Amino acid sequence: MSRHEIRFELNGEARTAEVEADRLLLDLLRADLGATGTKEGCRIGICGTCTVLIDGRPISSCLYPAVYADGRKVRTIEGIAPDGGKLTPLQQAFIEQGGFQCGICTPGQIVSATALLEAHPKPTEDEIRRWMMGNLCRCTGYFGIRRAIETAAGTAR
């Protein structure tokens, strides 16, 4: 298997890594770089627990070859609120509105919803459903997640 040196930005910091061609971004982040905030779930691109942003776009890092990250900006849950920093209104709303229970889907939910609010600062209910349907949650039934997004967007009724 060929090895490649890649340079990318991880949560604002320049990084280099040497990866095999088939190394998945999820494994690069979690196993090689110790960035374990991004969670492993199904590994087949369905559950969304592994969601990260590539140049602002949400992707499933379990399907994304790490070499593709070369020259790109990768943003993970660790980069949503900078270390020790203040929570974003969305993160705060996830706590207050019951946006999580077990929390395993939460990094992916918050990463996806952060991108949603960047693209649509005042999303309609339909836009929320459409955008978030790739992030499964077994615990909340999605009610608290939707409330959290609407609260952060200021559209909660």
Place this chain on the structure above:
Amino acid sequence: MSAVETHPAIPYLPTPEERVEGREKVTGHARYAMDVPIAGALWAAFVGSPYPHARVVSVDAKRALRMKGVRAVISGKDTAPVRFGRRLQDWPILAHDRVRFMGERVAAVAADTRELAEEAARAIEVEYEELPPVFTLEAALAPEAPVLHPERASYLYLGGGEPPKTTHPNQQGVVIHEHGDVAAGFAAAARVFEHTFEYARNHQGYLEPRGTIVWIEKDGVVHVVTTNKAPFTLRMQLSKALGIPEETIVVDAGYIGGDFGGKGLSIDEPALYFLAKKTRRPVRSLLSLSDDFQVTNPRHPGTLRLRTAVDAEGRILAHEAHVLLDGGAYAAGKPQAGLIPGDAGLLLAGYRVPAARVEVVTVYTNNEPAGHVRSPGQPQSAFAADSQIDEIAREMGIDPLEIRLRNAIQPGETDITGHEWHDHLAREVLETLAREMKWDRPLEQRSLGASALDGPAVPRSSTLVGRGIGYCARHVGRGKTELEVEVAEDGCVYVITGAPDQGGGAHTMLQRVVAAELGLPVERVRARRGTTAETRHDPGVGGSRFTPVAGGAAIDGARRLRAELEKLSSDLDEALRLAAERHLRVPGMFDQTQSRYSVCAYGVTVAVDRDTGQFRVTDAVLVADVGTVINPVAHRGQLEGAFAFGLGQTVMEDLVIEDGRVVTANLDGYKLPTMPDVPPLRIVLLTEDYGPGPFGAKSVGELANAAVGPAVANAVRDAIGRRVWSCPITSEKVFEALSGARG
């Protein structure tokens, strides 16, 4: 959207709570087993059987062992005769004589990396000799059926007592209950109804893969990092299975990424112990979700045959039930003495049942072993029983609400288990539901929702609408636990518990209960979870037990602390300062013995496309009798989550096994509800019947998923005039029922 209509006043606690682990969970810093870094840990991988029933002839690991970085391979020869399980230890750590289901593990590898371990596992050659498989309940219970566990008598049965008495060698468990004069009830009946229902296999569907790390220190102490939700119980099970003292095992469970009953059974831990012993290195594993769907312990599928005798007004006189469940290859997933899933015998929960005979049998087959899933046994029993009540109402021309009101149990009456009932709100739950649903007004015809994501728009003319009620009751958990309450140097009060939080908000509940009891602001109280070496014995989260049992222990600990503080000073702050200097620590204990229940009812509306059978639940109301609410945000979340969980089980989830092979072996085949799948839900809480938990709390986590099944079934029946007798109720089955109606 979901709205909680009546918000209970909680006199003791500020509302709403802020979860103690909230910040960690929203920033990605919460530690799950998969995140624990262990230097030098090897990775484990397993070899699973491609046959559902076969003799293991030989295991050849030569090729795997030649691979650079492969450190050890073990097979059944190395682990025999050790078996594991929650009650009956019948599941071999690695198959040593034969495999009894497809995917059953026959060998394990430890290697330097995860990828290498998996590659090495593929290089192991196993020779099998196929045996005739048994897939159905009928085949398993046939007189000449192959006996799947001829050596059953030698298995360890934990927890004292005798294993259940069986009458056929392929029976796993048997529970027979009888009370009242059943024969007289049937003799006196105006009508007798007999129906048979089928229930499919569901998976817990947690999104966190099971993660495990095991290492053995030089002093012989075995360390286990786990996703098991009951660390002390796991320690006991490992001790019994491996024959090593409990004191030499330390179990550490962090946050658990969803459990829903399944993570009370551990399957990797015992094998990793053998690998760690052989390699003298830490060994870790992460079970892929796709393997989890094939080799762990999903819900029991089965057949429920019910006979119910009623008087001329539809009042239940006597009930008879035969519940036959596929327990799969091993009974290891079931903690109950009778080796049946939890409340499988709780037909007609929340109804008055003067006489009953209920027989529940679990059966060994060559399918995936079954175990516990959120309110184990109840989705099956509620689907059958509350569908039957609805059917009886329709057959007798009684209103479906009215028949439930006539039979709803009152304090002092006898329930399906033959026990006296002590809860007050069964009728009120139904009456409230009727008001909320505007039951007395006919349902308006309406078309399916406009959203493109809600499925193809169906023209008004071909839409059938219907509404249904689903009613159920669930016990408030019983049992014992212990914790400690300590005043630390920082002047804060710490509640120290051995219970992990799998998402229900366990630690926040402890914090708030202790704060309320001591009259301290919640910021001055913290919860700390510790390993089994650092904490007092706790039975783990589950069984609808945590709030009523551990909450009681928290009250007890807070009271003991207050007594000690009063000795130090009459001023609370001064007393805490002095206590902090002394590291004052007191135990808190509780034994919850009351037999109490919560009752809930759903009203749902469905819209069905007459031509295709496609249908949607368009909205739902839940009325629940819950006692005092401690954590309003988490409490609401449990009910909302239970609704979605119940909906998934009812309309889409089916862990299909064909000829022993799990066909829907990951989330691509086994569909979980997504955000657009979940319709609006309104929740109405009745809080005035106090439970045995702290400040009058009851349990809520497993209350509300079982009744979704009958509610949807009854609504579909109302819409199309035909019943679907098997769960899940898919569009295909609705289409078939409609075709039957046309044909």
